[in-house]
Amino acid sequence: MPEQHPDQRLIEGLTHNDYATIKEIDKKYRAILTKWVLHNSGSREDAEDLFTDSVLAIFDRISRTPPLILTRPFSAYLMGIARNKWLERLRKRKKEMQVRNDQIKRYIDEMDESVEEVIIHTEKVFERNRQLEKTFVQLSERCQQLIDLIFNRGMDTSEIVQEMAFNSENAYYVRKKKCLDRWRSLLHA
Amino acid sequence: MQADDYQLIDHYLRGTLDAAGEQQVRARLQADEAFAEELQFQQELQGFMQQREKRAALETQLRQLQQQPPQVVPMRRRILFIAGVAAAVAALVYFAWPFLMPSSLYEQFNQHQPLALQERGDLNTLMTEAEQAFNTKDFELAYAKLQTLTQQQDTDVRARLALGIAALETDRLAEAETIFTQLRQGESAVTDGASWYLGLTYVKKEDWQKAQEILGAIPAGTFWAGKAQALLKQLTSK
Numbered sequence: 001m002p003e004q005h006p007d008q009r010l011i012e013g014l015t016h017n018d019y020a021t022i023k024e025i026d027k028k029y030r031a032i033l034t035k036w037v038l039h040n041s042g043s044r045e046d047a048e049d050l051f052t053d054s055v056l057a058i059f060d061r062i063s064r065t066p067p068l069i070l071t072r073p074f075s076a077y078l079m080g081i082a083r084n085k086w087l088e089r090l091r092k093r094k095k096e097m098q099v100r101n102d103q104i105k106r107y108i109d110e111m112d113e114s115v116e117e118v119i120i121h122t123e124k125v126f127e128r129n130r131q132l133e134k135t136f137v138q139l140s141e142r143c144q145q146l147i148d149l150i151f152n153r154g155m156d157t158s159e160i161v162q163e164m165a166f167n168s169e170n171a172y173y174v175r176k177k178k179c180l181d182r183w184r185s186l187l188h189a
Numbered sequence: 190m191q192a193d194d195y196q197l198i199d200h201y202l203r204g205t206l207d208a209a210g211e212q213q214v215r216a217r218l219q220a221d222e223a224f225a226e227e228l229q230f231q232q233e234l235q236g237f238m239q240q241r242e243k244r245a246a247l248e249t250q251l252r253q254l255q256q257q258p259p260q261v262v263p264m265r266r267r268i269l270f271i272a273g274v275a276a277a278v279a280a281l282v283y284f285a286w287p288f289l290m291p292s293s294l295y296e297q298f299n300q301h302q303p304l305a306l307q308e309r310g311d312l313n314t315l316m317t318e319a320e321q322a323f324n325t326k327d328f329e330l331a332y333a334k335l336q337t338l339t340q341q342q343d344t345d346v347r348a349r350l351a352l353g354i355a356a357l358e359t360d361r362l363a364e365a366e367t368i369f370t371q372l373r374q375g376e377s378a379v380t381d382g383a384s385w386y387l388g389l390t391y392v393k394k395e396d397w398q399k400a401q402e403i404l405g406a407i408p409a410g411t412f413w414a415g416k417a418q419a420l421l422k423q424l425t426s427k
Contacts, residue, residue: 016412
């Protein structure tokens with residue numbers, strides 16, 4: 001079994017929204033990524049969005065199972081995710097596909113097959129979370145509140161019935177089912 | 190799927206089923222594909238909702254850091270700068286070492302995570318002002334804003350925790366102690382954080398025994414336990 005890389009501490013920090021970790025990641029990698037995007041048909045704004053989305057993608061992956069264990073440096077994952085995302089964005093803009101990797105070459109060189117696998121999984125999770133967020137905010141305010149109370153606040157049924165003024169527990173279950181069905185249909189639309 | 194199945198899943202996800210109920214779920218998972226899909230879907234939503242606030246806070250923090258543009262300094266200037274800084278640090282260390290030490294144990298540990306109260310899409314001026322004041326360490330202003338905010342929305346435990354921190358930073362120690370004690374006794378996402386800050390309040394009051402007691406009770410394996418252990422190590426020499 002491959003050994004855990006010392007950069008795993010950055011994963012632990014991100015899990016807990018540790019500000020020192022976030023600052024460290026920002027300080028170490030944002031400037032490099034910005035320089036690379038500016039050399040590859042992007043603007044500073046593009047670079048900032050790309051950096052944010054890449055870190056958020058790693059956060060999304062951390063939140064899923066199985067746990068993310070780094071076997072290579074954190075930079076290999078971050079830059080690999082960023083590179084894929086940027087290629088995808090250029091593709092959508094129908095821009096020339098040739099990108100220069102000079103600025104991030106040393107990070108890309110640190111990748112191996114296991115990193116590639118994590119990156120592909122991370123992209124899927126990020127995309128799924130993007131869809132979940134996009135569709136969640138399309139639900140009615142009452143559904144959003146109900147779902148938040150159930151899944152996030154961990155309130156028990158009787159508390160929710162009281163908080164949201166349902167007539168009975170049965171009314172709560174009916175409403176919950178309707179809200180989840182609506183969310184599901186938005187996801188499949 | 191039957192009507193009862195939704196109740197069964199609801200209880201399963203809350204962890205309120207007894208052994209027989211758990212067994213019933215396992216059996217249904219084996220036998221009923223629609224049941225298994227529904228449970229998996231709700232588990233995914235639960236995971237997503239539990240991380241949603243943290244994710245929004247991370248995005249806020251990253252965007253705030255981006256307001257400081259990355260500096261690309263030419264190598265020659267960088268070398269000169271580093272040499273200058275090294276010389277200045279050497280001189281400073283030589284002449285002013287005693288003054289460079291943190292003036293108190295409290296100051297070694299009072300780093301706070303940035304405040305991100307607003308959910309994505311919110312536009313609450315008072316929250317924005319409170320966040321800005323807190324994140325720029327203007328704790329007197331943050332205290333005033335957070336006090337107004339918590340009077341309006343006393344259910345937001347993150348705002349209550351931030352108010353406690355602002356009180357602690359502005360030497361309103363009795364008030365900080367009350368806020369952290371209340372939050373610590375409740376069941377919320379900030380319980381362990383409140384314990385950490387209650388411990389830190391006692392550090393500031395130099396009540397080492399109470400600080401040790403509170404910090405030592407933070408459950409192992411949590412983020413705050415790591416910080417508490419580091420502080421406890423220093424407290425043992427007191």
